Amino acid sequence: GESVGLHLPTLSVQEGDNSIINCAYSNSASDYFIWYKQESGKGPQFIIDIRSNMDKRQGQRVTVLLNKTVKHLSLQIAATQPGDSAVYFCAEKREGFQKLVFGTGTRLLVSP
């Protein structure tokens, strides 16, 4: 079957630390991966994406790494801020298929 799962349900960090959120996926045919941030009472907000022909992509304070050999995806947040506190989801998509497949999420708690 297909699933996108996460290693840790909750991650607690201090403000200013770097955060790493991990995700394992099982569908080797997936060709597009996205990280979303969901704050309480809001819908998922796009953070960064990566296609399967890449292994790294950087954004503002965020980096996504893709290891297709072990089907692993990670989101790195530099200098984590209290405003980064939220639930983070990885999602995958296959070309030609309509749906995003989400994991269960990791809650990031940032202490001042």
Place this chain on the structure above:
Amino acid sequence: ETGVTQSPTHLIKTRGQQVTLRCSSQSGHNTVSWYQQALGQGPQFIFQYYREEENGRGNFPPRFSGLQFPNYSSELNVNALELDDSALYLCASTLLMTRDGYTFGSGTRLTVV
């Protein structure tokens, strides 16, 4: 440019009733998807609409149905509500056949009692 808007924000229904949720897609987007998000879980794909037709469906029973209108807005209808239908229902829009991502609305929180 407006984002995805959903209405209502909260709703309480009784088991067995029917409900209609609404979604206005982001300007320039022509495709709408609906997701169900149970508490503490990731969103689950219900279906997607493009050119006013369903063009993809997840593992949801036929009592979950939808519509898309010429202005690309959409409705999600759920008949014969069950307690397990209590969830956050999310709408997402995109421009199909492009590399545009999906923009999500804030959702409708449905509680079935």
